[in-house]
Amino acid sequence: MKSYKIFCIMCFFMNSAALHAEDLYVHTLKAPVFKTFHMGSDKLGELTRGEKVTVLDDASEFYKITFMNQDGWIYRFMVKKKPPGSPISLDSQSIRDFEERARKRPSSFSTTAAARGFMSGNKEFDGISSLAFADLRRMESFVKTEDEALRFIYELEEK
Amino acid sequence: MKKRLTVLMECVVVLFFLSVSSDSYGQRPRSRISDLTSTKNRDSDVRAELLFGRSLAARILSKFPLLENDRLNDYVNLVGKAISLSAGRPEITFFFGVVDSKELNAYAIPGGYVFVTTSLIDILDNEAQLACLLGHEIIHIVERHVVKEIGIKGEDGSAISGLSALIGGTTGSFTKTIEKSLDEAENILLRRGYQKKDELSADSLALTLAAISGYDPMEYISLLKRIQHFEPSEHEKEKTHPFVKERIRKLYDLILSNKLERGIFHKGEKRFHDYTKK
Numbered sequence: 001m002k003s004y005k006i007f008c009i010m011c012f013f014m015n016s017a018a019l020h021a022e023d024l025y026v027h028t029l030k031a032p033v034f035k036t037f038h039m040g041s042d043k044l045g046e047l048t049r050g051e052k053v054t055v056l057d058d059a060s061e062f063y064k065i066t067f068m069n070q071d072g073w074i075y076r077f078m079v080k081k082k083p084p085g086s087p088i089s090l091d092s093q094s095i096r097d098f099e100e101r102a103r104k105r106p107s108s109f110s111t112t113a114a115a116r117g118f119m120s121g122n123k124e125f126d127g128i129s130s131l132a133f134a135d136l137r138r139m140e141s142f143v144k145t146e147d148e149a150l151r152f153i154y155e156l157e158e159k
Numbered sequence: 160m161k162k163r164l165t166v167l168m169e170c171v172v173v174l175f176f177l178s179v180s181s182d183s184y185g186q187r188p189r190s191r192i193s194d195l196t197s198t199k200n201r202d203s204d205v206r207a208e209l210l211f212g213r214s215l216a217a218r219i220l221s222k223f224p225l226l227e228n229d230r231l232n233d234y235v236n237l238v239g240k241a242i243s244l245s246a247g248r249p250e251i252t253f254f255f256g257v258v259d260s261k262e263l264n265a266y267a268i269p270g271g272y273v274f275v276t277t278s279l280i281d282i283l284d285n286e287a288q289l290a291c292l293l294g295h296e297i298i299h300i301v302e303r304h305v306v307k308e309i310g311i312k313g314e315d316g317s318a319i320s321g322l323s324a325l326i327g328g329t330t331g332s333f334t335k336t337i338e339k340s341l342d343e344a345e346n347i348l349l350r351r352g353y354q355k356k357d358e359l360s361a362d363s364l365a366l367t368l369a370a371i372s373g374y375d376p377m378e379y380i381s382l383l384k385r386i387q388h389f390e391p392s393e394h395e396k397e398k399t400h401p402f403v404k405e406r407i408r409k410l411y412d413l414i415l416s417n418k419l420e421r422g423i424f425h426k427g428e429k430r431f432h433d434y435t436k437k
Contacts, residue, residue: 027247028244028247030244039370039422040418077247077364080247085250087250087251087252088251090206094206095213099217132218135224136216138225139220139256142233142254142255143236143240144236144237145240146240146244148240149244152241153373
C-alpha cells in the first residue's frame with residue numbers, strides 16, 4: 001500500500017509537469033508581462049516577437065510564465081505554438097494575373113462601377129473596374145512600418 | 160487476490176494520467192481557433208488569402224471609392240498599424256483605407272485590408288475610439304472569421320488550405336467557385352454581418368489591443384454608444400449593429416475584471432482633431 005501511494009504521488013507530479021510545461025512563442029511585436037492575471041496590474045516588463053516562453057499555469061485569458069526569475073502573466077492571444085513567420089507579400093506577376101482575370105469576369109459590381117463614371121458597354125470595365133484596382137494600389141501605398149507605428153504610439157504618450 | 164487488485168488499480172491510475180497528460184493548451188476547448196490552425200498555415204495558404212482578399216477589397220472599392228484625402232488615409236494607417244502590432248499574425252501586412260460612404264461602418268477583408276467609412280469617422284470623438292474600431296476589424300482578420308464563415312475546406316479540413324487549392328486552380332480565368340466565394344464574403348461584410356460569437360470575441364480582443372497600446376478602453380464603450388445614437392433608424396441599428404447593449408455590458412465586465420478603470424490611458428483628442436478637421 002505504501003509503494004502504491006508513492007507511485008500515485010509520482011504520477012501526479014509527472015502529470016502536472018507534462019500538462020503545464022509547454023513552450024510557446026511570442027507573435028506580437030511586444031508582449032507585456034504582468035504581475036498578476038489582470039491587464040490593470042503592474043507590468044514587470046515585456047517580451048519581443050520570437051521569444052520563447054514556458055507555460056507554468058493558466059488563469060482567465062493569461063498564461064503564467066517565468067520572467068526575469070519571477071512569476072509573470074502574459075496574454076494568451078499573444079503567444080502561439082510555433083515561432084512567428086515573416087511578412088508574406090504577393091509577387092507583382094501574381095497580382096497582375098489576378099487583376100486581369102478579375103477584370104475579364106463580369107460581376108454584380110459592373111453596374112455600380114458604372115455609377116463612378118464609366119459608360120456601360122465600355123470594355124474597360126467588365127468585372128471589377130480598373131479604377132478600383134488603382135484605388136487599391138493607392139490604398140496599399142499608405143502602408144506604415146513598425147518603426148513609424150512605434151514612434152506614433154510614443155508621441156501619444158508624450159503629449 | 161489482493162495483489163491482483165493492487166496491480167489493476169496501478170494500471171488504471173497510469174492509464175488515467177497518460178490520457179490526461181496528452182492534452183495540451185492547443186487542444187483545450189477554450190483555446191483559440193488561431194492556435195489550432197497555426198500549425199496548418201503555410202506560406203501558400205497566406206498568399207491565397209492575400210489574393211482572395213485583394214479581389215474582395217477591389218469589389219468594395221468598386222462600390223465605395225477611396226477618399227481623396229492622403230493626410231487622413233495616412234493618419235488612419237498610423238493608428239491601425241500601431242494597434243496591429245499587438246495583434247499577432249506578423250505574416251500579414253495591414254492596409255487601411257477611408258472610403259466615401261454614408262453608412263456608419265467598417266469592413267475587414269481577409270489578407271489585411273480594412274475600410275472605414277467617412278460617415279463613421281465623422282461621428283468619432285477621439286483617436287482612442289478610432290483605435291478601438293480598427294482593432295475590432297483587425298481581430299476579424301487575425302481570427303479569419305470571414306474565411307471560416309465561407310466554409311472553404313481543404314483535404315485536411317482546414318479553411319485556409321481549401322482557399323489555397325481554390326486560388327491555385329484558376330489558371331487562365333476566374334471560376335464560378337471563386338466568384339461564389341467572393342459573393343458570400345461580400346454578403347457577410349455588407350449585409351448579413353458576422354456571427355454573434357465572432358463579434359463578441361472581436362470586441363474583447365480589440366479592447367485588449369487598445370489598452371495595451373495605451374488607449375483608454377472606456378472609449379470603446381463610448382464608440383458603441385455613439386454608433387447607436389447616430390444610426391438613422393431602429394431598423395438600421397439592428398441590421399448593421401445588433402445586440403449593442405450586450406456588447407457594452409460585456410466590455411464593462413472585461414474592463415472591471417481586468418481593473419482597467421484605474422489605469423492611466425490616453426484619448427488622443429488633439430491629434431485626432433488635427434488630422435480629421437475639414
